[in-house]
Amino acid sequence: MLEPRANPLLRGHEAAVASLHHAAMSGRLHHGWLISGQPGIGKATLAFRFARWLLAGATNADLFVPETAPVFRRVAAGTHPDLFTVEKRVNVKTEKLQSEIVIATVQEASAFMRLTPAEGGWRVVVIDGAEDMNPNAANALLKVLEEPPARAILLLISSAPGRLLPTIRSRCRALPLAHLPATDVEALLADYAPELGGAERTRLAGLAEGSIGTALNLAAEGGVAVAGLVEEALTAPVSPARAQNIADTVARSVEGVDKFATFMTLLRAGLAANTRAAARAGEPAARLAGHVAVWQEFAKLESEVIGLNLDKRAAVIVALSQLHRT
Structure with missing residues (x-):
């Protein structure tokens, strides 16, 4: 860009x-x-x-x-x-x-x-x-x-x-300035990253929440694949063995691409979206407060891992465990 x-x-x-x-x-x-x-x-x-x-x-x-x-x-x-x-x-x-x-x-x-x-x-x-x-x-x-x-x-x-x-x-x-419509994000992705396929552009535009800058960062950091892992974790509790596999994938840096921050950002965004949906469905306030507390814990966890250079693999396993308990 x-x-x-x-x-x-x-x-x-x-x-x-x-x-x-x-x-x-x-x-x-x-x-x-x-x-x-x-x-x-x-x-x-x-x-x-x-x-x-x-x-x-x-x-x-x-x-x-x-x-x-x-x-x-x-x-x-x-x-x-x-x-x-x-x-x-x-x-x-x-x-x-x-x-x-x-x-x-x-x-x-x-x-x-x-x-x-x-x-x-x-x-x-x-x-x-x-x-x-x-x-x-x-x-x-x-x-x-x-x-x-x-x-x-x-x-x-x-x-x-x-x-x-x-x-x-x-x-x-x-x-x-308002966020960009998904159609504009897709069109800009076609201009800035013509190597992306149409389906990938559509997926990235949906994940970027109206930001072409976010969409391009996600494209560079394997955002579509990471989003699939996030959706898996948010849909149903993952087994300990699967949690370790996800942690290995997220913590592994390939060609300088660090997927940890992308994973944590998408995980928080997905949890926030689920919490909003639960609120609209009338879920009890106590349970909603629990979701918010986990979201805050995820933000703190990411900050500590990046700021203190802690073990990313262990952090992902901890996050998935917290999500399971929620």
């Missing part, structure tokens, strides 16, 4: 595209936009699509800029003089990715926004993962939103907008 800044494809989100187009063409383009929604649905792709369109001075309603256009190539390469991207960076001392967006990065963006546009149009700042700003960075951004420079626009991208300061949210125009 292409990086969002170099991705010409966008499916769905017609209402969001129309909102951005209308605001720009009306001459009353708000200085801050908060593009939110679940991971992997195209938030960053939309932000860079709008940035390209704005920097190109285009007027077309779909915000499309062809890949052959100079502005497309410069945005894709990260060399456009009127576009600045804020995100977690690699620490030059430790050579590791920072765990948060720091104030220095936001201050760079603030200084950038106050410069005269190099090409006479707009200055655009894209903040990818805005919820990752630490408190100092968030307060620095708030100052920019309170006194926005002319001909400058902030595009905040967030999968968890509730983690942003309320004062930041209130100064941005909200642009929430």
Whole structure:
């Protein structure tokens, strides 16, 4: 899948595209936009699509800029003089990715926004993962939103907008994106992963819950096969011997593909779906609470195994045992 800044494809989100187009063409383009929604649905792709369109001075309603256009190539390469991207960076001392967006990065963006546009149009700042700003960075951004420079626009991208300061949210125009219809996910899978068969695309689209990013991750991690194991475990209790076989399959890394996280994610998703169905069917509250407690235990188990590098095979057996007791 292409990086969002170099991705010409966008499916769905017609209402969001129309909102951005209308605001720009009306001459009353708000200085801050908060593009939110679940991971992997195209938030960053939309932000860079709008940035390209704005920097190109285009007027077309779909915000499309062809890949052959100079502005497309410069945005894709990260060399456009009127576009600045804020995100977690690699620490030059430790050579590791920072765990948060720091104030220095936001201050760079603030200084950038106050410069005269190099090409006479707009200055655009894209903040990818805005919820990752630490408190100092968030307060620095708030100052920019309170006194926005002319001909400058902030595009905040967030999968968890509730983690942003309320004062930041209130100064941005909200642009929430819904999950993609399964048909759009299938169509994007055909574009990004043409080697997949039609049945596999349909299955992945169903598992991805409206996220093309999730669908592509599942495709790379053997998600269809892992989903079959999850369905087996959720349908009926598995024997100890079968639990060991499943654990061996999930814990075995083949060609760098680690299926453990995929298995646990799909197991929690399946348990959540079953719990919702049980609630609609009127199952007693005590039993529903038990399902929720197991879901929480699975999340804790996965976090501990990955964070502490514990035995994945043993963790799968423990999870299947807990599921059986539930």
